[in-house]
Amino acid sequence: MKKKGFTLVELMIALSIFAILMGSVYKAYFSELKELRQITDKNNLQYNAKSCIEYITRELRNKKDYSQGVTLEGNGTLIKSYITVNNVETSTILVDVSGSSKGLVNLNKATKKLTDDKGRILCNGVNNISLSKDASGNMIIITIDLQSGNESYSITTGINLSK
Secondary structure: OOOOOOOHHHHHHHHHHHHHHHHHHHHHHHHHHHHHHHHHHHHHHHHHHHHHHHHHHHHHHHHHHOOOEEEEEOOOOEEEEEEEEOOEEEEEEEEEOOOOOOOOEEEEOOOOEEEEOOOOEEEEOEEEEEEEEOOOOOEEEEEEEEEEOOEEEEEEEEEEOOO
């Protein structure tokens, strides 16, 4: 009498082949998922850095239009704007990376957050902001370094101080 069905050996071979195939599919899927997360993290980092640098640039350019001058002070930790009204000179801190949170844009080094003067978070994961002048002294160079997980990104811009 002929029996229909599979032997135990045939089932074990089929199950082994299926397990090998599923293992390779599983490995490929999760490696692609990891790569997608890395790309997303890097894109978010770049977007945050660009948004921060654009915000700072916009604030500095707007203040420069209404002031007598914008200067870099405090060993590269403050950008100030000066204006004289009724023979009284006043200054406004535009960017403060010293940690004292007195400017329109402030870096909190403990939390690595860049905030505006109202405490709104502009950017997370800020490792450092460096402020310097170029060789001619007519431009402030701003560099923001960000990090999220294993990804890091740096963006630089220059703002012309001369009117």
